[in-house]
Amino acid sequence: MRTLSDIGEKEAVRRFTMQLKQRGDVIAGPGDDCAIVRSPNDSVNDWLYTSDAVIEGRHFGADTAMNEVGHKALGRVLSDIAAMGGEPDWCLIDLVATGEETVEDMDALYRAIADRADEAGLSVVGGDLARGPCLELHVFAAGHLPQGTAIMRSGAQPGDILYVSGTLGGSIRGKHLTFEPRLREGQWLRERAWATAMIDVTDGLYSDLCQLSEMSGVGADIAAGAIPISAAATEAPTTPLQAALCDGEDYELLFTVPPGKQSEFETSWKSTFELTATPIGKITDIGNGICVVDQNGDSIILDNQGYDHFAGNRNGQP
C-alpha cells in the first residue's frame, strides 16, 4: 500500500483540499500564503488566516536556543501575512512538549514569543498545551487588509518583472532562525499597488516560483547571474547558485511588478527601504515553463527543485 512518503507533500495536500467545500464568504481557501475570508458585517477589511509549525528535529535542532525557536515560530506566520500585504492582529499557539523541558527554557521560549508579538503588534490570545514526543509549536495567526487588496499568488501577467527581496540561499547556517518577516515591505507593496503577485520564499526560490507561476497560469525566465546570492550560500555543499535557487526558508518576498512601472518602482523602493529588491527575471507565457538561463541564454538544469516535507531532506534544511 502506498504511503504519504510515496505520494509526497503536494499530492497529499491536493487529495485533502479536493474534499473540502468552501462557504461563500471564503474569498481564497487553501493554496495561497494565507486564506482570505470576509465577514458580512464588515465592509472595510478582509481577514487573513494562516498556520505554521516548527517541530524539533525538522525546523530546529535539539540544541537550538529557545529564544530562536520562539522567534522562528512566530516569524513563519508573520511572513505568510507579509506575503499577502497584510497586517497581523491576533494569534493562538498550540505548544507540544515532552515535559522534560526545563522551566528556564520554557520561560525563554515564552519571552521570545511575547517580545516578537509586541514588535509585530499582534496579541497572543490563546492556544493549547499538550504532551507529545518532542517540542513543537503550531502557530495560527489572523491579520487583515482592506477588502480586495490582498496580493495573491495568482496575479502575475506575462511581461511582469520578477523581484526578490534580500539575498537567498544557505539559510540553514542561521537565517532560518533569525529572519525578519518582511511585513513593512509587503504592506508597502500592497498600499502602493506595485505588485501583481507575491509569495514568500519558504520552499526555495525555484519551488516557490513554480507555485506562483502555476497559480497565475504563466511561465518565468530567471537570469542566473541576477539572483542575489547570500554570503551563507557560498558555504553550501552545492554551488552557491543551486543553494540560492533551491534552499528553503529564506523568508524573502518574491513578487511581480508590471514592466511599465519598473523604473518608478525601483526608485521608490530604494528611497524607502535599505533592504534590496532585485529584478531576477520576467514572467512569460505558460508554454515557456520555468527557465533558469545563464549569461549565454542557455538553460541551467537543477539537481533538485526545492523542499518537500515527505520526500526527505534534499537541501540540507532541517
Next chain:
Amino acid sequence: MRTLSDIGEKEAVRRFTMQLKQRGDVIAGPGDDCAIVRSPNDSVNDWLYTSDAVIEGRHFGADTAMNEVGHKALGRVLSDIAAMGGEPDWCLIDLVATGEETVEDMDALYRAIADRADEAGLSVVGGDLARGPCLELHVFAAGHLPQGTAIMRSGAQPGDILYVSGTLGGSIRGKHLTFEPRLREGQWLRERAWATAMIDVTDGLYSDLCQLSEMSGVGADIAAGAIPISAAATEAPTTPLQAALCDGEDYELLFTVPPGKQSEFETSWKSTFELTATPIGKITDIGNGICVVDQNGDSIILDNQGYDHFAGNRNGQP
C-alpha cells in the same frame, strides 16, 4: 533544574500568559474556552478563536480508526465554540505525520474532517502539513456571536443553579472519539440568555467546575446523587461517581442558570432537546470552595481531581 512536568500544566500556562500583552480589541484573552476579539469595522459580531490538538498516544491510539481521529480533532474545537454559545465559521488544520501513514488512511481522515466540517457549517480554509514523530492534528477554529453575548466562565453568581448536559464519566470507552459537540444547545442557551456562565467538560467535571468557580470568584456545592452518570462510567476501575466527577473528555456543557429562572428554563429545555440537562448543585460564596456532598450532606473526598497533561495519566484517559 525544575521541568515542565514538575510544575504541571496550569503553572506552565500561567507563566506563559503572564508574559503576554493584550491589545485593546481583545475582549477576552487566554483563560476561557475561546478567545474573544472585536474588529473596529464590525459593529454586529464578536469573533471567537480557539485551538486544540489531538496527538497519537495521548488523545487517540495507534489502532484508532482514522475517521474517529478526524471527528475528534474537529469536535474538540467545535465544543469550545459551543461552550461560548458561538457559531463556527472557518478553521485551519496543522497536520503532522510520519510519512508512513497509508494513503487510504489519510483519505479516510480527510473525508471525516470534510464531513464533520460540512455538518457544522464551517469551512476548512487552510493549514500546514509537516513531518514529525507521530500523527497529530492541530485545529484552529474561528466562530462568531452577537457582540457582548458570549457566555464566559466568569459569570456565575452565588445562588445560580448548576446544570450539566448529557451524562458523565468513562468517555475513554468510546465517547471521547464519537462525541457530538453541543453547538445547538450552546447557541440556544446564548440566544435565550439562560446561562450566566458556561464551560465544556474536558478535564473532568470537578476540574472544570474549579475553573468556572475560580474565574467567577464563587464556590459550588455538588449533590453527588444528582450527577448523571453514564453507562460507561459503571465499567470504570474507580467508582462510577469518581469517574463521573473526574474523568476527562465528556465534552458536555456545564452551565449556571439564575435560581428565579430554574422552572421556566427546565420546561423550555425539555421541550427543545432530547438531550438531558441535569441540575447537579448550586453556586455558593467563594469561601465555601467546591464541595461534593452525599445524601446526608457530608463532603466526599476525591482521589484525584481531573486531568493534567503534565502530571501523568491519572484517570485512564488517553
